[in-house]
Amino acid sequence: MPTDASAIDLVLRADPALIAIVKLSLFVSLSAVFMAALVGIPLGALIALTRFPGRDAAIVILNALMGLPPVVVGLVVYLLLSRAGPLGSFGILFTPAAMIVAQAILVTPIIAALARQTIEDLWSEYRDELAALNVGPLRRVLTLIRDARFSLVTALLAGFGRAAAEVGAVIIVGGNIDGFTRTMTTAIALETSKGDLPLAIGLGMVLIALVVVVNALAWAVRRAGERYAG
Amino acid sequence: MRAFQTDLPIVLDDVSILMRDVAILDSVTLTLGAGAPTILIGPNGSGKTTLLRVAMGLLGPSKGWVTWGGRDESAPLRRAIVFQRPAMLRRSAIGNILYALAAAGVPRAARKARADELLQLVGLRDLAGRAARRMSGGEQQRLALARALAKDPEILFLDEPAASLDPAATKALEDIIRDVAARGIKVVMSTHDLGEARRLGGEIVLMHRGRVIEIAGARAFFDNPCTEAARRFVAGELLV
Numbered sequence: 001m002p003t004d005a006s007a008i009d010l011v012l013r014a015d016p017a018l019i020a021i022v023k024l025s026l027f028v029s030l031s032a033v034f035m036a037a038l039v040g041i042p043l044g045a046l047i048a049l050t051r052f053p054g055r056d057a058a059i060v061i062l063n064a065l066m067g068l069p070p071v072v073v074g075l076v077v078y079l080l081l082s083r084a085g086p087l088g089s090f091g092i093l094f095t096p097a098a099m100i101v102a103q104a105i106l107v108t109p110i111i112a113a114l115a116r117q118t119i120e121d122l123w124s125e126y127r128d129e130l131a132a133l134n135v136g137p138l139r140r141v142l143t144l145i146r147d148a149r150f151s152l153v154t155a156l157l158a159g160f161g162r163a164a165a166e167v168g169a170v171i172i173v174g175g176n177i178d179g180f181t182r183t184m185t186t187a188i189a190l191e192t193s194k195g196d197l198p199l200a201i202g203l204g205m206v207l208i209a210l211v212v213v214v215n216a217l218a219w220a221v222r223r224a225g226e227r228y229a230g
Numbered sequence: 231m232r233a234f235q236t237d238l239p240i241v242l243d244d245v246s247i248l249m250r251d252v253a254i255l256d257s258v259t260l261t262l263g264a265g266a267p268t269i270l271i272g273p274n275g276s277g278k279t280t281l282l283r284v285a286m287g288l289l290g291p292s293k294g295w296v297t298w299g300g301r302d303e304s305a306p307l308r309r310a311i312v313f314q315r316p317a318m319l320r321r322s323a324i325g326n327i328l329y330a331l332a333a334a335g336v337p338r339a340a341r342k343a344r345a346d347e348l349l350q351l352v353g354l355r356d357l358a359g360r361a362a363r364r365m366s367g368g369e370q371q372r373l374a375l376a377r378a379l380a381k382d383p384e385i386l387f388l389d390e391p392a393a394s395l396d397p398a399a400t401k402a403l404e405d406i407i408r409d410v411a412a413r414g415i416k417v418v419m420s421t422h423d424l425g426e427a428r429r430l431g432g433e434i435v436l437m438h439r440g441r442v443i444e445i446a447g448a449r450a451f452f453d454n455p456c457t458e459a460a461r462r463f464v465a466g467e468l469l470v
């Protein structure tokens with residue numbers, strides 16, 4: 001089939017248009033995960049280590065938000081950033097910045113919920129020991145994050161996998177502008193509907209390879225964690 | 231630096247711990263003073279672990295008072311505990327000890343040498359680099375002892391420290407306890423091994439159903455128990 005051959009060709013030749021799209025996708029999703037981690041890990045730690053009224057409800061909601069539909073996130077961010085919206089003055093709608101914001105919102109609950117679970121489990125194990133060693137609150141949090149680092153990296157990778165594979169949010173707030181806000185997933189959606197299958201298939205292959213690599217990394221991190229931390 | 235304040239004596243005054251209205255400690259009055267080790271004995275579930283946690287300051291009483299050297303609040307700066315099931319930090323054996331040294335405020339430069347010393351003391355020098363959670367039960371218990379000694383405690387609580395130790399390690403542990411006690415550290419320890427209690431004990435505290443039912447010097451306790459319950463416990467009969 002000629003389309004398949006040309007798809008592989010595009011990948012192997014490192015077609016510049018394809019490379020640009022892959023680069024933008026990685027940039028957007030990695031930035032989103034970075035921002036989500038800055039919020040999600042402290043948030044998860046906070047919920048794990050404190051007791052407050054409505055905590056159970058907060059945990060249920062946070063867990064539920066892991067399944068946020070990307071299109072809904074896209075829609076909300078679109079409304080916020082649109083010219084008439086409350087954050088319209090930033091003028092970042094249809095830019096990579098808007099895509100990063102949308103994906104960060106999508107991924108933050110995933111990282112926060114997984115971090116909460118991980119840190120809480122470790123805390124129940126460490127609690128007495130750290131109290132006996134007279135470890136103060138700040139050092140306690142840092143210890144838990146450090147000793148849970150392998151599981152936390154797995155949470156980041158889960159977030160990255162979700163961000164890289166979603167199409168609904170980035171297509172709404174990015175607008176799929178050629179050479180500017182076109183990511184792997186939005187390009188696949190567009191090229192398929194236009195009938196340009198080689199590029200769509202080529203990007204699909206890269207995307208799947210990426211997902212496999214991310215999962216391999218997650219597995220390697222897990223293994224390393226077991227080896228170093230027991 | 232703050233002037234050194236002693237945590238001794240630890241006084242429990244009519245202390246009760248209620249869990250869902252069940253008293254797991256029931257009006258316990260006990261003074262832990264400087265001197266020879268105090269040994270807690272008693273059947274499973276009699277409240278030994280609970281008493282140690284209260285005296286350590288990890289568990290507040292539902293009723294009654296606890297004071298450390300006359301103060302009713304005191305961070306465990308110079309009290310250390312080896313739990314019945316010690317939790318290992320996800321680090322190497324030596325990493326666990328270095329962590330405790332750091333938490334105790336030992337200057338960074340002095341930590342490594344001190345950690346080596348402590349590992350040597352509990353016979354784990356060869357396993358310094360092993361992941362602590364991968365170590366055997368007995369090795370973990372010995373590591374927990376070394377970790378507890380890291381803060382150079384004034385009082386050392388040990389909750390069945392010999393429970394998973396082989397005979398040689400048990401002997402070594404008893405030597406460490408004697409040595410630590412000879413250096414003036416107050417040891418408060420629970421055990422099910424009456425021979426061990428007799429060998430180490432200055433004072434024996436027999437517990438049953440959350441109550442202290444007899445306190446006596448070790449020799450008097452074993453040779454000439456005051457209460458019927460103590461006599462039967464020493465004879466290996468079931469307390470009901």
Ligand SMILES: Nc1ncnc2c1ncn2[C@@H]1O[C@H](COP(=O)(O)OP(=O)(O)OP(=O)(O)O)[C@@H](O)[C@H]1O
Nearest residue numbers: 249254272273274275276277278279280281314420
């Ligand atoms: N958090 C808790 N909630 C409810 N019950 C508890 C709790 N902690 C301890 N208990 C109960 O209190 C009693 C005393 O427990 P403790 O652990 O002090 O006994 P112990 O003398 O150390 O026993 P063992 O020899 O088996 O270690 C037990 O019946 C136990 O089930």
Ligand SMILES: [Mg+2]
Nearest residue numbers: 278279314389
């Ligand atoms: Mg116990």
